[in-house]
Amino acid sequence: MSVLADAWYRNAAWLKLLRPLSALFKLLVTRRCRRQRQYQIDPSPLPVPVIVVGNITVGGTGKTPLVIALIEHLRQAGYTPGVVSRGYGTQAPYYPFSVQADTVPEHGGDEPCLIVRRTGAPLFIDPNRMAAANALLEQHDCDVLISDDGLQHYAMPRDIEIAVIDAARGLGNARCLPEGPLREPPERLEEVDWVVFNGQVPTQLLSLPPLANVPVAMQLQPGELWSLQGKGAVAPANWSGGRKVHAVAGIGHPQRFFDTLNTLGFDVIEHPFADHAHYEPEQLTFEPELPVIMTEKDAVKCMEQPPAQAWALPVEACLEPDFLSALLKQLAARSAQLMDKHNGSQAT
Template sequence: MSSLERAWYSRARWLLVLRPLSSLFTALVNRRRQKLRRYRVISRDIPVPVVIVGNISVGGTGKTPLVIALIEHLREAGYTPGVISRGYGARADAYPFAVRADTPAEQGGDEPCLIVRRTGVPLYIDPDRVSAAKALLAAHPCDVLISDDGLQHYALPRDIELAVIDGARGLGNGRCLPEGPLREPPERLACVDWVVINGAASPEGLPDLKRTPVLMQLEPGVLWKLQGDARVAAGEWQGSRQVHAVAGIGHPARFFDTLRALGFDPVEHPFPDHAGYTPEQLTFDDPLPVIMTEKDAVKCQDSAPEDTWVLPVEARLDPAFIDTFLNQLAECSAQMMDNHNGSKVT
């Protein structure tokens, strides 16, 4: 965590010197928010419901596990979902770009590559999310789109918005950039359909919400070896319990705490979110095993040591939330169908 991030979440008093810049930033994003109301009612050329999974703070909050969980629940309910993303850090040859299971992470972005490898879902990246949506729908018969991030991408129409908050870190000092970690003021959460709390605690500073926040728990899965087919549950691990723990995610401490809860003694190696790796960064002075996040694994196939393991996580959600979410989505789909049929009447 950078010194600025530590200041945000420890509510350092010196951040007050940044208040004028923060106030200007807040005014600008509030102006952009007004577009949202317009995009909700104007004619649109994306013919399927769009579900936004985003956040209002910089850094990771747990969006990707939630996207994967929603894909699985949508499929169980009979939907054919597709995913669109900016593709943070991706260097595609051209956009829109279709991410496939064999797409290198540096070309498709670490999170899009992870989502595709886990689910096989059609996924297109483009800084212009509307362009990505049109390209995906032209190539695949999807009946719902999930936007991985995009809460602030107001050019993209949206039917359901979910905002994810890290329950451990919350909203920091509750201020917008650069005084605080927020991309939009806390009041923005009152406008979304669902606030999803990643972790057991509901943080302070939340405005009055449309619904009670949804709690999401990230449960560790079975460890798998990065190079090979070996798989083992943490409780059946036969190797050293002291391991090198590598995490280039928004909140590496959460990963290290998970390893400790599983009985490991992690030697912590935190990296910036979306970090790229060289073999030298993953070469240590002892033969201890390495355990990394699944997000890091998509970038380390050729650079990690032989004894490297991956710990995936699964998002667990309240079944009542899933039922209500699916009912809301069905209503959106039916309304879009009615509007489409009505437009044909002359």
């Protein structure tokens, strides 16, 4: 974690020096949100509903596992979901760009590549998410779109908003950038449809405004370790490679991954990297020579030149049945409204 990020989450006193900049940032963000919503002529120009999964903090909170879980649950309910993403840090050959199972992360982005490889769902990236959505719908028969991130991308229409919060870190000092980690003020959470906590919902939501819905808990359950060299998969309990390992995590909160490995009985040598880090082989060559376990998000960037004895630990997002039931009911109602609107437009 950077020095600034560490200060945000321990509420360092010197951050108050940044308060004027934070106040200006908050003002600009609020104006931008109000302006884009005011001048959006048609709030639902797309023929299918859009679920936006995002956050109001800088850094990872667990959005990608939630997107993967939503794809699976929507399919079980009879939907055909597609996904759009900005494609953070990518250099795609062109935009909108369709991410395939064999797309390299430099072109498709680490998180989009992971989503496609795990689910096979159609996924388009473009800094203009509307362009990505239109391209996807032209080429695929999808009846619901999930926007991976994009809570602040107000040009993208949305029918359901889900904000994800890391339960262990919360909102830090609850201040906007640069004094704190927030992209938008805490009051933004009053407007979303669902607030999902990655971990246990805090008993006292001290830094949060009143929420429109009961907070939802999401637990990330580790799956089977799989070999980057194609040696198969093994449950952590059946691991026979020695318990002392190197652990690599280039995610928003690396400590969460290291803690998970410790809980599974591994003796971890921690190697945290920046979120979305791109690796050179020498960066993943460690002493002593031990097995290397990394997040699945990091693994997709290391498939061409994986470290020796490299393994990935996937996680599955476990969601509350009541939340899934209510979300599907909300989605069905919105789908019906859009269908009526579409049929009415065709009749005229």
